[in-house]
Amino acid sequence: MAAQASGDPTPGPTVITDPDGIGGLSSETISYGRHRHQQMDVWWTPDGMTRPGVFLIHGGWWSSGDKRQMTAITREYADRGYTVFNLNYRLSTEAAWPAQRTDALAAIAMAKKHAARWALDVTNFVVVGFSAGGHIAASVGTYGNGMAGLKGVVGLSPIISPLRAYKDGEETLDPYKRKLRSAAVRLAGGCAPKGKCSRVWASMEVAWHASAKDAPMLTVHSQDEFVPPVQSQLLKQMLGKAGVAVTTWSVPGIGHSSALYRTPGVAERVQEWITSHLG
Structure with missing residues (x-):
């Protein structure tokens, strides 16, 4: 069954992120479904203003990883003035x-x-994913x-085509x-x-699901990583035919996912792209 975002959000374990209130931030962990992994951390500034949103999705081969590995990045975007949602999701070992x-979608x-x-401007948000989270x-x-x-989607080393990954891993x-x-x-x-x-x-x-009203995308790859830039080429082509802008960018090296994001200049460029689309 699909996870339903119905009723009031259910509090999960408390997350203490700014105990002294130095950054003026509030945070909590919320369950958006009944499964133990259907939770998200929410960080926001309770100053009476609505703010653009950033949804973060961790990687981990679809079968591992946790939102905790995204905590530092979550804090960075919250400090920049966004309302940030740091998602967990059911892993492939739990649901296909x-x-x-x-x-x-439920989150x-x-x-x-x-x-x-959470002071979220529902008309103005982006989704940012890393590796398998970039695919999601x-x-x-x-x-x-x-x-x-x-208003936009960002993928760091996103697996745009699992079919391409399947073929690339064969020989x-x-x-x-x-x-x-x-x-x-x-x-x-579990099947081919x-x-x-x-x-x-x-x-x-x-790429097979490109539509004219889809949000613009930015994808970033390292030139020699195991999820190569070619993964995003078909996406750029198909969304381009639908009239949707896709920016693909690659940097030297083999850095993947969070390591790629921490490559000098990458985080700054991603943040600039997000700012240009959210204002």
Whole structure:
């Protein structure tokens, strides 16, 4: 069943992020569904002003990772004046695709429904994902024909095409590419992209769902990482045909996901892109 963002948000474990109030920030952990991983940390400035939103989605091969690894980045965006939602989601070891996209959509719906609680401007937010989280973020961006209020999607080393990752990992000595191939199979429920599983693999392909009202995207890759820039080329082509702007950017090296984000100049450029789309 799809996670539903209904009723009041359910408090999760308390997160103490600014105990002395130095930054003027408030935070709490909220459950947006019944599963233990359907939770998000929310950081906001309780000054009576509504603020643009940033939704962060962690990576981890779809099968691991936790929002805790995004805490520092969450704080950075909160300090910049955004209301920030740092998401957990059901892992592929717990539920097959599209559960991960469903969870991200449910978290966004919960945030919109209770926007006044967190001073969120529901007409002005972005989704930022890292690696497997970049795949989820981009899939949110191409779900349906646009989402009200979504002004942009950013992917750091995003797996735009699990099919491409599956093929790239077939005959290679690169252990990361081989692991990504296996991770994509696990995400699809344990089966290869043929026969009865063809539909779920098609659902996982971000570029195949491009629509004219989708949000613009920024994707960033290292030139020699195991999720190469070619992953974003089809997305740029397909969204471009629909009239949606996609900016693809690559930097030298092999840095992946959070390591790529910490490469000098990358975080600053991502922040500039977000600012230009949120104001």
